[in-house]
Amino acid sequence: GLYPDGMHRDRILPAIELLKARLEVINVDNGTDYRRRTMEQLKLYHSPLGAASEAAMADAFKRLAESPDEAPVLQIESRQIHARRKAGGLVWFDFKTLCCGPRSQNDYLEIATQFHTVLLSDVPEMPLRMASEARRFTWLVDVLYDRRVKLIMSAAVAPEALYTEGPMAQDIDLSNQRPAKEVFLSHVAKAVAEIKQAKVRPEDSIAAE
Numbered sequence: 001g002l003y004p005d006g007m008h009r010d011r012i013l014p015a016i017e018l019l020k021a022r023l024e025v026i027n028v029d030n031g032t033d034y035r036r037r038t039m040e041q042l043k044l045y046h047s048p049l050g051a052a053s054e055a056a057m058a059d060a061f062k063r064l065a066e067s068p069d070e071a072p073v074l075q076i077e078s079r080q081i082h083a084r085r086k087a088g089g090l091v092w093f094d095f096k097t098l099c100c101g102p103r104s105q106n107d108y109l110e111i112a113t114q115f116h117t118v119l120l121s122d123v124p125e126m127p128l129r130m131a132s133e134a135r136r137f138t139w140l141v142d143v144l145y146d147r148r149v150k151l152i153m154s155a156a157v158a159p160e161a162l163y164t165e166g167p168m169a170q171d172i173d174l175s176n177q178r179p180a181k182e183v184f185l186s187h188v189a190k191a192v193a194e195i196k197q198a199k200v201r202p203e204d205s206i207a208a209e
Contacts, residue, residue, distance in 0.1 A: 046154040053154040092119035099136040112147035123155035
């Protein structure tokens, strides 16, 4: 415990109790961060969509939540963004909420500032006709990755099948044995170049950088 054998420990005990009441306490045993260990034990990508993936996402939220659920509404640049669930530094969104409307990278930067872990449900397969949605998706993944925000997803298909059309679709090399999350991030990084070249629909102009 804090200050276990110090002089006048009885005088410092009220301050210790106040710290415990006001601050987040992370149990560390022999240098082990149990929040990080919980994340390492979780599966980060769930596919296909269905009852099993939904249950897995709900279980991940339950295991990672370190405080009670809060009102699932974020205020970003005078606009409200509705999440499925929110608890402390943990938030859960649907794909449609973050990627199917007029969103900008500033929205994703603010989310990355507020949360250490993001859950994203119901990511669909995205052919070229969903170029705008795919562009926002890659913005989101890129921002979260750069800010070291952890991402847990449920998707309709495996990572390598999220983008099935276009000149780069055959360039994804899955022949090595890298972990699935590295393959996914590599795929998204390659997809960014293709998506940036896609035609932007007029309604997306307000979401551009």
